[in-house]
Amino acid sequence: MKKYSKAKTTKPVVKTEAVKPETVKAETVKVETVKPEVKAEVKAEAKPEVKTDVKAEVKAEVEKVAEKTAEKAAEVKATVKKTAAKATKAAKTTTKAVKAAKKEPVKPEIIVQFQNNEVDTAQVEERVKAQFVAEGHQAGRIKKLNIYIKPEEYSAYYVINDKFSGRVDLF
Known part of the structure; x- marks a missing residue:
């Protein structure tokens, strides 16, 4: 010990x-x-x-x-x-x-002759339009124009727009 x-x-x-x-x-x-x-x-x-x-x-x-x-x-x-x-x-x-x-097609010049007188249809058309305007209408309102030429009566008759009609001298 x-x-x-x-x-x-x-x-x-x-x-x-x-x-x-x-x-x-x-x-x-x-x-x-x-x-x-x-x-x-x-x-x-x-x-x-x-x-x-x-x-x-x-x-x-x-x-x-x-x-x-x-x-x-x-x-x-x-x-x-x-x-x-x-x-x-x-x-x-x-x-x-x-x-x-x-x-434009050729527009012929048409001349009507009767007993030593002659007239151009373009002149007749101008006279018809002038007379229509002289009656108090406007030229621009013309839509349709028919012209009947009677040389024996020395006159042309017209109808404008199937309403107005009249007469112009041919020669």
Whole structure:
């Protein structure tokens, strides 16, 4: 058996200081805030340079394209004007051709002769219209005109618009 001594053994007392959690937290917060600031600064510095370079290049390209489209638009306008002018000239020539093709039929000159007297039917028509106007009517209202020539009576009878009738001298 072993003998035990009665002397008390004392344990060494170690004073432990409590670490303040606040200081640790403050340090971690500082570390966390430092990292985003650095990233933000790097991003802020890098992006504006790239954007301005890219924007300048894009603006230059857009201006070139705009100039080219403006030039092409001017060319197209000139072409349109030329073709429009040609089309109007062609339309005028076809109109002239159509007018030439739509010649009025030949209006014959009719002359009535009776016992050494003669009269042109156009003169008789003029006399009939003049007499109609002298009666107070308008010449533009004549839609239909029938003239009957009787040389033995030396007169011409007329009917206008199937309503008005009258007589004029032939010679």
